[in-house]
Amino acid sequence: LWLTSVIVEPAKVLFLNNAINHGVFTPMGMNQVAETGKSIFFLIEANPGPGLGLLLAYCLFGKGSAKESAPGALIIEFLGGIHEIYFPYVLMNPVTIVGLILGGMTGVITNSLFHSGLVSAATPGSFLAILGMTARDSYVGVILSIFLAAGVSFGDNAVLLKAFGKETDVKAAQKEVAASKASSKGGMPVPAPVLSAAVSLPKLAFACGAGMGSSAMGAAALSKN
Known part of the structure; x- marks a missing residue:
């Protein structure tokens, strides 16, 4: 089962995390819960540990703006469960996907050895939601x-x-992530003139189709800009 991390961790960065978690692992997990009362499948994609380790490494050994922004991203990822916030850090240094895969494998192996699991899907995948x-x-x-x-x-x-x-x-990596996310959903990146016009409106609403918290990240990014 730990070999799934070889697919899951890179797929998350390509915005296939919701499809994998809710389309594959959640149905499998619910079947296992009906039989045993808990399931490890809910923790394969949702485990915030690999992302936490990556952002902590950036806090201590990163460079420039990546190092400066990593502490805030770490809190959002670990306590808020918005895993998408660490995707730009992977794109800046793609070699870090190796560390994410090994971290994901470690989490799966640990849960396998302890026969631990969740009673339902943790959404979003924050430390607090998982404990609940x-x-x-x-x-x-x-x-x-x-x-x-x-x-x-x-x-x-x-x-x-x-x-x-x-x-x-x-910021360049974040724009690349936004473009990748739009492409993964079959959409097109919003042109700059449209964004400028939108900012002038009295109110803006961010809605996340999957309910995974990416709307909060988008709203925070727009407010900051």
Whole structure:
């Protein structure tokens, strides 16, 4: 089961996380819950540990604006469950996907060894939401899976950033992520004139079709700009 991380972690960065989690793992998890009362499938994609480790590595070993913005992104990813916020950091240094994969594998192996799982899908995939869905006999395994995954991801990405890391523009990476997300949903990036016109409106509403919190990230980015 831990080999799924080889597919899941890169797919998340390509905005296939909702399709994998809600389209594949959630139905499988619900079937397992009906049989055993809990399921490991709810934790394969939703585990915030790998992203936490990546952002922590950027906090200590990143360069330029990436290092400066990583602490805020870390809080949003871990406590808010908005995993999309670390995707630009992966695109800035694609080699870090290796650390994410190893961290994801660590989380799955830990939950397998402890026979731990959730009683339902944790949406969004924040630490607090996961704890709220953890089965009564699974708290030790679930918590360890998150922090061990974060530790492995941090250790690997720290080495990778020190060896191969390069200073890049976070805003440019965020724009690339936005374009990739639009393409993954069959849409087109919004042209600059349209954005300018939209900003002049009295009110703007952000709506997330999947209910995973990306609308909050978009609203925060627009308010900051």
